[in-house]
Amino acid sequence: MTLLANIPKQGDFASTAALNSDLAFKGKYAYAGNYNGFVIYDISKPSKPTIVSQVLCPGSQNDISISGNLLFLSTDSSRSDNSCQSVAKPVTDPTAWEGIKIFDISDPANPQYVKAVETDCGSHTHTLVPGKGVDRNSVYVYVSSYLLGDTSVGADCKYPFDQITIIKVPTKNPTGAAVVAEPVLFPDGGNPGGGSTTYPTTGCHDLTVYPDKDLMAGACMGDGALFDVSNPAKPKLIDVVRDTVNFAFWHSASFNNKANKIVFTDELGGGGAATCNPTIGPNRGANAIYDIVGHGKKAELKFRSYYKISRANADTENCVAHNGSLIPVKGKDIMVQAWYQGGISVWDFTNSRKPYEIGFFERGPLSDTQMITGGSWSAYYYNGYIYSNDIQKGLDVLQIRDKRTDPARWIKLKELNVQTQPNYFD
Template sequence: MKPRRRLRLSGLLVAAAAVLVAGSTTATASAQNTSPGVDEIVHSPNMRQIANLPKEGPFATQEAFNSDIAFTKNHAIVGNYDGFTIYDIRKPHKPRVVSQVLCPGGQNDVSVSGDLLFLSTDYARTNDSCTSEPSVASDPNAWEGIKVFDISDLANPEYVASVRTDCGSHTHTMVPDQQRESVYLYVSSYSPAANLPNCQPPHDKISIVEVPTKHPERAAVVATPVLFPDGGNPGGPNPDGTNRSATTGCHDLTAYPEKNLLAGACMGDGVLFDLSDKLNPRVIDRVQDNVNFAFWHSATFNNSGTKVVYTDELGGGGLPTCNATFGPNRGADGIYDITGRGDDRKLEFRSYYKLPRHQTENENCVAHNGSLIPVKGRDIMVQAWYQGGISVWDFTDSANPKEIGYWERGPLSDTQRITGGSWSAYYYNGHIYSSDIQKGFDVLAINDWRTAPAKSVRYDEFNAQTQPSYGRG
């Protein structure tokens, strides 16, 4: 969300917003720029909400932001800045909480592999325990990095290992080795400073953690490949006077193991890697957008591995950028075709996609996390836009993307900007699941002829940043 090392947005927050309950106003919006009222729900005719579970227990506070989602065995695991919650989604209309683990250390982005759960900690803590206290990153004894849990019993997760990584772990990407004897975690972290003993500049690298699946307690950093020996994008002002980020690491990496590809969203650079050697990702091509992109945030391949959608998290997730002031090309998705073959492959820009509905000045809204909807022969994505809601859009024609469905809540307040909205929206086994920062866990149904074939695609496990193939596109 926000670039690391900056103050959290908690200073902007006010008293907790009312939790969505049965009976909240629902409507089908027809006017593209008509914003719904506080807690009002609007949606396209082909999308509807079928369930919501509010945050509960120690997470039922405004500062306990829900974050990313991973899926295993028809269960959804939702990260939270204070830990994670496991939901049983075998009945999507009636999800239920199976367990909740209190383990503060934002963002607590999650991934799963078999019976193991991995958690990213990117806020300095006094130690690696789940009872640690906040610390400062200038303390050489402060801890940030990866935590490993055994979730063979989903009702009773067990904390089994931790690994400190330089500059912490803002996000991570799980990649299994071919023998499935280990998994590799590609740790994204950034923003070094001379006064941070565990995050020294230039930090033009990623950390790769190996976790032996039968002995997760032996998890350790096994490689720290330098990705930007030339320093990457130096940052600076955009033509409109706003600033673009310098590249001091990567924010997010998305792997497509079947294609031996890795896409990096690295602050000021979009990168395409060859992943044939898991411990030495090799840069194939790098692109920059010094006109419209401020912060390269995340990436999604299409199924055939011939396109990448990069997101620009302009304003770090805290600004209202879905409006006429910022326009259609800033805080948007950039669609790139992968042209050529082998080492001659290039990322070629084709178009931008931006949420087509203007949001209010009290709604943080910008491109954020999404996944493909697995329809063979088409490129369709569901994506979270914070308080802009959830958009389903088709980019089969890279130069002419178009929205085919949406669902959103109105602002949390009509007088103040409260950080909220959908952090991640992913398609899994027939439904869309959303982690809402404030409102909890949402389940949506989409009924559209263009997405209907996806209902037959089933996965036992799904991590959006470790893309599976669903057959020839």
């Protein structure tokens, strides 16, 4: 794996507190979230990316996705209002605002703020579900949010909370975006949690849909779940799994291309701790690979193995399983994945029981004396290259050359939101 280019954080996004977050892609552009807003990069020459525009719009995490000329931004911090000039406000104040912001990016050099939709508990992450049939000119936004201790309890965000918010957006009239459903995903209340190891399910952290298969994988704090989303406004739970021994916080999920496997990640320590060391071991803060056995309503998730990077990181390096995507190689299940300061790992899980690493890239600790939150937040494969939004270092562009991954270079997409998983081959 070779680092081809790096663009450091700049201007309003340069400070250590301005954390880089998620990525999305459209054509020759990469869209990068940051706790202070978002950046648009021209990646037409991947070895020489350039900044097209920066939009200052504070509101963590500012996770990001794209649909046509619309950009969606998650706000998961209590703000004074829904503008990009808002300031922090106590979550207990009933007038505080959190939710989804929508921008028009038809001119990437000059994005325009279009609409905001307030949601209960804000929007930690979100997932786009394209409409079908009579809804083909709409996109549904699944808003993931959750309660994490009493500090997140507000006027419209209280226990119990195990729902998602669904926003319907008419793509030709985005000002008409509105909440259309707030389904409870776990009618039994979800995992109640236990001791100091497993979080209770009080919402979902991340949802990944596979529209071609009408499926959704949910990483929901104390639960990993499989859903039917054939009706986008009414997701239905198919199966749920728990791991009270090794998994603390179900963080994100990825299907393989055949949709007969799911990789779940465990964000042990919340992304701010050193968990890639011998003390924690190989099964905690790791990935868990599950096979999907059976079909339709009778499908079940069956655990097969864990995967974690084998390199021991320093005690000053935050390191745990985080966001990744498939590298599209027909007949193989290969992922690239961010591990914060553990770097970027490319690994193969074609054999669910025997995953192994193909290659990796890492910089080493930001500091030898203190913990500074940093490293790769999201590492995604797009049109022949790996793009990583490094929390402190900025945008990285990498290339992997290996006979096992080289066939992926011929796969080209017009748009990529990793949480709306494309079907590469069927």
